[in-house]
Ligand SMILES: Cc1cc2nc3c(=O)[nH]c(=O)nc-3n(C[C@H](O)[C@H](O)[C@H](O)COP(=O)(O)OP(=O)(O)OC[C@H]3O[C@@H](n4cnc5c(N)ncnc54)[C@H](O)[C@@H]3O)c2cc1C
């Protein structure tokens with residue numbers, strides 16, 4: 208019984224069952240021995256077998272050896288064997304996620320941890336890796352799928368959807384499944400990708416074991432309830448008993464690697480950071496300056512927020528979630544126009560009772576209230592029933608922790624426009640624009656493992672980031688500079704006017720001088736009589752672009768999803784056709800391969 212091990216927590220190990228065939232002295236001795244083993248394991252040393260001189264009977268010795276064996280999760284090789292056999296009988300519950308910006312992924316992992324904590328064998332799988340699982344042989348699958356673009360699946364689920372919706376998709380009669388769709392009801396195709404997958408699974412003969420839920424932006428509570436309900440109906444027979452020798456694993460595929468965690472290992476209870484979405488960190492504003500110059504039609508700002516004392520950490524590619532409050536002037540206008548006092552007691556989305564003024568300031572989206580209810584007549588309770596809860600907004604982190612460990616930098620364009628004759632202010636971008644060091648900003652970090660610099664420091668990167676899309680690329684370049692990566696870097700940046708909107712110009716020129724940035728191509732759309740955008744610059748340089756792709760370049764796109772990302776995608780296909788000499792179909796295949804090999808990554812919004 209020698210080997211390097213993972214152990215259950217000390218408090219469990221030392222609790223010997225009442226029924227153990229041991230005298231009091233034997234119990235005391237074995238408990239002490241188990242505590243000792245724990246220390247060996249913690250020090251990473253092989254653990255000893257029960258010594259010959261132990262003051263216990265042969266029966267007690269045999270019992271103790273078996274007990275210890277059952278309690279320990281197996282070393283890696285054993286674990287893999289068990290995992291393979293668990294795969295073979297397909298009793299592991301597969302949790303798949305299709306996620307662009309991390310919400311569905313986070314929910315899938317949360318459900319994975321929950322199932323694991325009640326001893327269900329479970330694997331959490333990125334839908335980009337759906338081919339690693341034969342769905343026809345699976346018994347249970349849970350899907351978490353968000354919707355992107357206009358009713359489309361997120362990038363990591365595109366290939367899965369193509370496969371599932373094709374005429375070649377296999378029958379899935381063995382499969383029992385449940386699906387949670389994530390979306391935003393402000394979009395016309397609400398949760399469409401999830402709805403499509405749900406419908407198609409049913410068509411292919413899979414059995415829905417729990418009704419689909421379509422979650423809106425304030426999905427936390429409904430998603431949690433749904434997860435609990437699905438958990439309730441999963442057959443208990445799948446659970447692994449404590450005394451079983453089986454050691455299953457939760458796999459999560461993120462950051463391009465597979466992590467196997469033994470079920471009974473201490474590693475299972477990943478400590479939650481003290482600050483997160485449920486408990487945001489009150490961050491101090493260190494800097495808040497305008498990037499665009501006088502005369503610009505836009506106001507884009509650079510913010511630096513402190514992480515000092517938060518214990519929060521991040522990687523380039525991650526985003527910050529910000530909880531804004533509403534503009535007090537609008538709160539007052541609503542109260543006056545609709546004839547309230549502001550003191551009426553109303554529930555918040557989480558059920559707490561607060562005065563209306565507080566609810567409108569802190570808890571609900573209020574920008575369209577005066578369009579929807581222009582006159583007095585609606586009671587305060589009725590009003591809040593009609594409102595969506597105020598959700599956090601996300602901003603790409605524009606710096607590298609290698610340079611700014613205790614800070615996050617943001618690049619924020621301030622949303623202001625006129626609609627129905629009224630000036631509108633984007634809630635969060637204006638909240639940030641006006642943020643001062645005196646008022647803390649509630650933030651949390653949202654990890655985005657699908658948007659990372661290549662693990663190979665020599666791999667070339669092509670970054671397409673017009674407007675605020677440049678933010679993560681500032682972080683990428685800082686990171687590559689800090690680690691001394693040798694890979695070539697090519698940035699496409701675009702805005703309206705060179706003279707007023709070329710933000711981070713000096714820094715980018717320094718990157719060029721230092722050789723961190725190999726190429727910088729800019730597109731200033733309104734500096735000439737016709738419009739020039741980043742996709743035009745890509746096409747002008749099609750031959751070089753294709754050459755970089757042949758050298759293994761990673762292509763990153765960040766920024767506007769509505770027009771830019773689509774136009775850039777079309778340009779990429781065009782480059783494959785013109786410079787690469789591929790047919791339309793082959794170009795599509797080529798781009799799909801880039802996507803599935805995670806060399807075409809997008810963070811678009
Ligand atoms: C993963 C991710 C990363 C992001 N990164 C960044 C970033 O780095 N920098 C950044 O600035 N933003 C970023 N965003 C966008 C950001 O999260 C917010 O959506 C943005 O700041 C607007 O929020 P708001 O609260 O100011 O506006 P809201 O109050 O939410 O209002 C925005 C809404 O106003 C409407 N609207 C806006 N302009 C017009 C118009 N001209 N005419 C009519 N209607 C209009 C639209 O319906 C729009 O949805 C990111 C988003 C995501 C999902």
Ligand SMILES: Cc1cc2nc3c(=O)[nH]c(=O)nc-3n(C[C@H](O)[C@H](O)[C@H](O)COP(=O)(O)O)c2cc1C
Pocket residue numbers: 305306307308309310311312353354355356357358359361389390391392394395396397398399424768769811812
């Ligand atoms: C650019 C963009 C496009 C979106 N398109 C849709 C859509 O068509 N339908 C929908 O229901 N939700 C849409 N959403 C909302 C997302 O599905 C929602 O934010 C979801 O929580 C994201 O989950 P994820 O982080 O797992 O990708 C869109 C969001 C963005 C940023």
